[in-house]
Amino acid sequence: MKNVYSTIAICAAIGLATGCTSNKTVDEVIEAPQTVEVPEVIEQAPQVVDERPVYIDTTFYFEFDSARLTSGARASLMLHAEQLSDSPRAIRLEGHADERGSREYNMALGERRANAVRNFLILQGVRSSMIETVSYGEEQPQELGSREGAWSKNRRVELK
């Protein structure tokens, strides 16, 4: 049990460190993923899942024109990473943007967001071959409306 917590702590530290740096750093880190601790996590995973709530956030939100993960998103993603490491499955990350700005730029922005999530999961030990990313830009809003309330819900990545 202690072991699990220390693993989480290490992961959190790494996550925090990478989260505080730019996307560029994230990109660079992916090229040499730190998979050292992955086996340990897999061994301990069943116990963790039993003690956690079944539901983990599958939607992660972003600031305008930004692909930076929030700390909340990182926490949730770490739990997802544990789950996925425990019971691997193919996942699809769908990146979205709010309606403001141009459509193709938002398409690129959605991809950036999906990639940020993808890179974070890979960092947590999820195999890259199991992750598909796609961006829908502003084409599929979660909530209709032209106010910040709706916009903030549409700047997101959905894990499916």
Next chain:
Amino acid sequence: MSIRLIVLMCLLVLSTQGYANLFIEINRGNDNPAPIAIVPFAKSQGLPENVQKIIAANLERSGFFKPIPPADMLALPTTQEEVVFRDWRLSGAHFLVIGELQKEPTGYAVSYKLFDVLSQKVMHAAVVKGSDEGLRDISHAISDTVYEKITGIRGIFGTKMLYVQDLKRPGASRYRLMYADVDGARARALVKSSQPILSPTWSNDGKRIAYVSFETSRPAIYVMNLATGQATQMTNFKGLNGAPAFSPDGSHLAMVLSKDGSPDIYVMNIATRQLRRITKDRYIDTEPNWSVDGTAVIFTSNRGGSPQIYQVNVNSGRPERLTFEGDYNARPRVTPDGKSMVMVHRQNGVFHIASQDMASGDMRILTETWLDESPSIAPNGAMLLYATQRNNKGVLGAVSMDAGIKFLLPSGQGDVREPAWGPYLN
């Protein structure tokens, strides 16, 4: 005393010069629409299309004309002999169009005359022929000629547009790629899909279009031959496949792909499918648009921290930044004369369409609506279509390049967006 005399002398000299040739400079005017009377054409009653109405609506939408309703006309002449200029002057008309429609074995022939009421002159006379279903085409052709004769600018009423319609309810035909007259009439779906369709664009000859569809659950670029309706998938790369743009000669497609990491600009030879990478960096580079001569690509990039417009020569490949005003400039489109470009520009948190002079860099905001995007310039360079919102509904707007004329197009079901103004169809 003597100084006063000199001043008087000067006044005398100058004023006598004025006497010789009284000169008045008219350095301002009005931009009121010109009143024009389009008299219902002879033998045009009881037909499937109202030619007079179509022409009047076209001219009115251009913003430069104010058609006089037939109910306000003192007479309804159909031949030149019946025209009494004095009456038309009294009606306030500056221009007058009369005509006659003849049924021919295969279609119609419309002869018409355009008059300058104030100078009491015939400006133009012609006959236009069309098929049985071609009354709208005939009407647009007459509108184009009348517009050109009076304004000195080629008319665009006979051109077509593409746009995307989203019915906003799940189903096999939720997303539609629409093809219509620029007045919105005769709209028909070229593509229907349950998945998003975006970025429609024309080849310069008007024979092919390109667009992005998610029908394979991932984005891919398609090229459609309009005559056959046949669509060909051009790309199927990992990541982004978007923002297609035909080169001026129609041989290449510029596009954005992220297959090599981050979104970059590529140029594909349509015949050989050979790809050439134009930009190579870890930032977002997207929304390519060709320069008029086809030597450069103008695109959006966030390499400077925020989206801005850059230009890159397709052969030398060193991008040069073009926009410096504001923190959001995206999706450039170059005017047909190459002298300026339009783009999505954010000002005080609101997204407008702005134009920028290529030479001076002066930027001007053209629209007053908000959430404006996807500007598409008419082939005559006088107006542009763009997408905006009204009452939480996506609608199309039009604005003249000098921002003097602004209007919204009537909208149908769901959201309409991403207008793409077609080229002249000769």
Next chain:
Amino acid sequence: MRTFIYYSIATLVSLALHGGLLWLVMSTWHTEPEPPRLKRPEFVKATLVELKAKAPKKVEKGRKADPVKKIDLAAQRKKAQAEKKRIEKAKADKKQQLAKQKAERDKAARKKAQKARQAKEAAAKAKAAKQKAEKQALEKKRQAEQAAIEKALQEEEMMLAQQAEAQVVNSYKAVIMDRIAQKWSRPPSARRGMQCELVIQLVPTGKIITVNIVKGSGNAAFDRSAEQAVHAVDQIPELQGMDIGVFERNFRTIHLLFNPEDRRL
């Protein structure tokens, strides 16, 4: 370039007129309530007084010189008679000897006196002629000066009249400019920098009877819009009440330069 010159002239005229008027108003009409018309006689009077004072002086001088010369002539005659008496007394003494001498002397004296008289008379005559010429020259000069003054006077009067007319013309120019500008509906192809020059002919009712393009912009639609604006105006009713002379001098033929400076593009 040409249009620039027109423009410059127009600007200069306007500036000069306004500047001049302003200056006049500031320096003269404001500080002295008298209109300039009342100031003019002062200028003329001063010159005339000077001229009159000069002319009589010269005439008096000539009159004074005349009597002096006449007195000299009388004295010399008296002297010659006295000498003759003295010679007759001596003749009684040496009658025969001196008779010839006396006759000769007498003759010589008479001759001399006659000569002297003739000389004196010629001198006087010349002097008089000279005086007359001088007088004439002086008169001529005076007349010329008088003419110059009259001319200046006339010019100034004209100047003032024309200045007043220029004011009137300018006010009507503004009316015409305004009426045409209101009717000038520019085509969308109109751009700043395009210029079209028309010449129009009017009749005193203010009706525009002919319109001709003398210099086009190269854009037929733009030129036509200018022509149409004039046709649309058709008549400048304000010109009806105008003095016919002012109309003929200024408004029979008008050049119009259409220059859309208010266009954004």
